[in-house]
Amino acid sequence: MVQAAHSRTDDADWDPPPPYEASTSSQWVDHSTNTFVQIPCPTAAVPELASTGDGRVDVRVGSRFSRNVENILSDHPPDPLHAVEETSASPSISDVDFDLNLNIVVQVVGSRGDVQPFVALGAELRKHGHRVRLATHAIFEDLVIAAGLEFFSIGGDPVELMSYMVRHPGLIPSMESLRAGDIQRKRASIKEILNGCWRSCLEPDQREGTPFVADAIIANPPSFAHIHCAQALGIPVHLMFTMPWTSTRAFPHPLANMKYNGSDPSVGNLISYHFVEWLTWQGLGDLINAWRKEVLELDCIPATEGPNLAETLQVPFTYCWSSALIPKPQEWGAHIDVCGFFFREPVAFEPPPSLAEFLQSGPPPIYIGFGSIVLENMEATLNILLDALKRTGVRAIIAKGWCHMQGEESPNIYYIDDCPHEWLFQRVAAVVHHGGAGTTACGLRNGKPTTIIPFFGDQPFWGSMVKATGAGPEPIPYKALTTEKLVDAITFCLEPTTAAVARRISDQINQENGVRAAVNSFHAHLPRRDMECDLIPGEPAVWKFKKGRRIVKMSKIAAFTLKAQGRLQAKHLQRYSTKPLSIEVQRWEPVTAISSATLSTVAGMADAGAGVFIDPYREYRRLQTTTEATGVSVPEVEGSRTQEMPQNVSNDHNDSSHAKQMALASTISLAKFLGRSSRGLFVEIPLAATEGMRAIPRLYGDKLHENAPVQDWRSGMAVGWSGFTHGVYEGFTDIFVHTYRGKKKRGSLGVAEGLSKGLVSLAVKTGSATIGLVAYPNQGIYRSLRSAMHKGSAQQIDEARWAEVWLLDTDRAARVDVEALCSRYDDLLSTRDSALHLWRR
Structure with missing residues (x-):
């Protein structure tokens, strides 16, 4: 059982984080408090903190729950495909040769202490030829501009935020905070920040109007919009932060006050990160999903995936602290670096x-x-x-x-x-x-x-x-x-x-040089080859042209030049994703998978079905209120003209207008009901069954064939067929493979065990493969239809890309060797050269 409560006001009841003890060893050490932790700093001891009301959350983990978690973790060793570092120290990050000049937006939410390190980072990025926009609160505009960086205001008031945090530091709101309306104001501020972060990715400079579209995103985790903006744009995202935000056994989450009753407190440390993430998602998940749906036009993120999204997607993470204080924990993978503190260049200062x-x-x-x-x-x-x-x-x-x-x-x-x-x-x-x-x-x-x-x-x-x-x-x-x-x-x-x-x-x-190491870390995790234009070396690709199975990646200047030469039309270009992100529900077995998908479908159908009757009434009330408040009836559209009817118009006409609007509201809800039921019956439930059966072999250590992400109907067909061939082949061969391995390890007992595993594999892999022939293509068709029906954000991105080259890069485009560019373009579209190009990719 896991419980959460406010930080206590009585020192005697406050449970401190596990203390660290001086040692030259990295082994687990026994303290007088019967707590075992991995030493993050082998220099001195940290006694228990006597803290009150410090904003952390009491996390109490009962002994039964602790034993169950420890048993699960002991039965499931780390995936060898994601091997951890051999030592806790971060490897030195050498200079990375990265010659692409990118538009980078750096999104930061917090106080001056949070913003200033990223000012130093932005200045270092500029030295490498990147265009850097720092998106943060308006109060820091002068700080950013003085460093020579572009500034973009994302809204939010850090003064109000700091005041709120001092008064109510905990993650769980108090009754006093709820009564005062602080939570509603904070949610409104987060919504403003989410919208501001999205606008910072593709709106012109707020001071000079210079066009800008991000090629990559750097952000601190509290900005919350980072992964979602990257998914909508199809670009890389890299998180950087000054405090631990990735789960580890070495020490608990800084915002969690752990009280763990198990035999291995390192497991309690691990749980604390997931708990804080879960608690944060409970407070903001609905807000983020509504923003994804309305603004970014992306699917909502399931509650099971939202809390640990960055870890699931293995988003690159750079921690800006010195390993002299906190060495890199042993289980953090290669996509996580500890680079050192970020310090800006010394500023000229004349004291009064x-x-x-x-x-x-x-x-x-x-x-x-x-x-x-x-x-x-x-x-x-x-x-x-x-x-x-x-x-x-x-x-x-x-x-x-x-x-x-x-x-x-x-x-x-x-x-x-x-x-x-x-x-x-x-x-x-x-x-x-x-x-x-x-x-x-x-x-x-x-x-x-x-x-x-x-x-x-x-x-x-x-x-x-x-x-x-x-x-x-x-x-x-x-x-x-x-x-x-x-x-x-x-x-x-x-x-x-x-x-x-x-x-x-x-x-x-x-x-150490933390800023330089962080820039090298950022460059090292970028997909350099996928980001480069095929026609102009050194330019980032933003468009792609497809001719049959042949693909040419183009920078905005290359596309502009070919368009000007009449070699292609804008409608033939597709936006190119340099780092596609696919957020899928992780399934463990078919029973819970099908159950959750069914419940989700039924809940969605019930909500939409209720709207068939409730929405017309709501629309009627809205129309009545509008008419009474303004004295003008609701506008009617005739052709392309909007007619505003005066208040003294006949009541019959008003009633007729209201009836039409109410009928429209009911029809929209009915369409939502049909759409939600169709998506559940033909996409979500079959997909849950497919993925649930496909996941069963993981329970006994079997490796699975990794499917490519499904983005449209073509990729859906490809994944469905690929999954079918692999599933059927592996299902039949597993009978012999597992039986042979079992006999080799345990003799006759191993034969029976291996045969059992083989028969299970035969059933679930062939079953998953068969249902997948329908599920994956249906998922692709749904996503293609959704993309065709929701083009608002995509059109916004495309228009911003063309505005960039029209208003910003025309001089650079004029210096392009047009003849060489066109010749290279023709070569890449030829059969022989295209095949070689696809093989290299």
């Missing part, structure tokens, strides 16, 4: 005379600041800070931050508005802050002992990591902050041994 005078007037001060945090009770917090400074007798620079924290003037305290941390942290003795990843990284890079006062999110996690290295004291949760605790923390930071540890970590961090 008062600041320069303060720094020179005494010993180095300590820095205290909470960045983007909006404090609940600023006066009380400030009093604690001032009392602690008075008791320790140290000088301090206090950052006002977003809450404009400032007290009375004092010769030992300087209040600062905004100052680059890169400059300031070189001139202080220690830093005290909220534990944002960027601020933490900057402090450690400059060798400064660090005290973290976490508020929510990943901040307690970074406090634990700093403590683990010995570069700072035990973190002090904001709601547990007292003068005495802060005095002890400042005293600890000013000890020579703490400063020595901080300097050692600084030396390690300064040997």
